[in-house]
Structures are given as structure tokens and as C-alpha cells.
Amino acid sequence: MTKKIKEDKAFVYMQRCIDNGRYYVGYHKGTETDGYFCSSRSFELWRDHDAGMTFERSILFRGTKEECKAEETKLLSGCFMDKMCYNMSNGDGGFLIRTKMVGIEVATKRLIEADTIPKDYRNKGFIWYSKDRYVSLGYRGIKEDLKLSKTLFGRFKLGFIQILRRTLDR
Numbered sequence: 480m481t482k483k484i485k486e487d488k489a490f491v492y493m494q495r496c497i498d499n500g501r502y503y504v505g506y507h508k509g510t511e512t513d514g515y516f517c518s519s520r521s522f523e524l525w526r527d528h529d530a531g532m533t534f535e536r537s538i539l540f541r542g543t544k545e546e547c548k549a550e551e552t553k554l555l556s557g558c559f560m561d562k563m564c565y566n567m568s569n570g571d572g573g574f575l576i577r578t579k580m581v582g583i584e585v586a587t588k589r590l591i592e593a594d595t596i597p598k599d600y601r602n603k604g605f606i607w608y609s610k611d612r613y614v615s616l617g618y619r620g621i622k623e624d625l626k627l628s629k630t631l632f633g634r635f636k637l638g639f640i641q642i643l644r645r646t647l648d649r
Contacts, residue, residue, distance in 0.1 A: 489547040491540040491554065494524075494565075497533040503565040504539070504554050506547035511538060522582075522589035524565040567592065581613040582606065583621065585628045603634060606641075609648055 488508060494517055495502040503524055507515050516528070528534065540550045558564040567576060567590050582591040582605045591600065596607050606624055608616070616624070624640075627633035 489542060489544045490538050491547050491550045493537045493539055494534045495537070496527055497535055499527065499532065501527070501563045501565055504551060504558070505566075506544075506551040508544045508547075519565060519567070520588055520590045521565045521567055522584055522587075522591040525587070525589055576610045576613065579610055581608050581610060583608075583625065585625060588625065603628070606637070608644075612644055612648060 488510060489506060490511065491504070491506045493502050493504050501524075503517055503519055503521070505517050505519070507518075509515055516534075517524070519525070539554065540547060542550070555564075555566055555568075558566055567581075576592060578592040579594045580592070580596060582593065582596065582600055583589070584591065584600075585604055585606060591597075591605070593600075596605075600607075606628060613621070624637055627637040627640075
């Protein structure tokens, strides 16, 4: 019986920003009081959090890790076009990208969605992709690009690769 209790320590939650109404849905294996906020790499969510905006967490479901992961995916399937949703993944490897571009802040690995690259984010601190290129590269491709971005030679090589990708995307 102890094993069953241990397995059930997971939950699906919603973090809602009281200040702007945006929300994030996720699941967590742990307790509701362990200090966990979320696993998102959404730049916008963390920017809002770090700016001191108020977030309120609601528990939507409790169960095993597997049950909670399935429930999270089910709930996120309805978020695909909702711009109020911070989530950028459906929790099951799929993407919920609602814009034309995805940027990665190199230092934090946080993600930014935009239809055009914001002027303040056009620098070596960010790597930008078209939505389709981001999805096609997947986790391993993005991880390799982040690795390249850490050295001068790597940034030069990545710049060349990005030019080739843009050419191929046309």
C-alpha cells in the first residue's frame, strides 16, 4: 500500500497571472507545498514572474505521474490557439507555437514567441527560428545550436548555418 501512496504524489495545476489573465498548465510529481512553480521555458512567463506579477495556482487533477501527464496533454490540446496560454508545448512532445517566429535567450534557454523579431532581441543573446524550422530541428538540433552559440567560432558557424537555413526555407 505504501507504494501506491508514493505513486499518487503528482498533480496537474494551472498558474494564472492575476495581473494579465494569462495562464500556464503543467503537472508536477511532488507535493503542493514543495515550492515548485513550473518547468516552462517561456520567456514571457518568467519575465512576468520576475517582474513581481502575482500568480495564483489551482490544482486541477491529482493522480499518478502517468495519469497527470495524460491529463495535462488533454487539457493543453484546447490551448493551441489561445494567446493567453503561456505553454509552448502540449506536454507530449508537440508544440503549441502560435506565432511565426520562436527565439531562444541563450543565457537562460527561455523561449520567446513573436511574429517579427523584437528590436531589443536582435543580438547574439538570442537565436531565432521560423516556427517550422524550430519544430523540424527538435530538442537535439536546438541544443546543438545553443552549444555553438557559446564560443566566437561557434557563433560564426551558427550564423552561417542560419543563413543556409533561411535560404532553404524560401
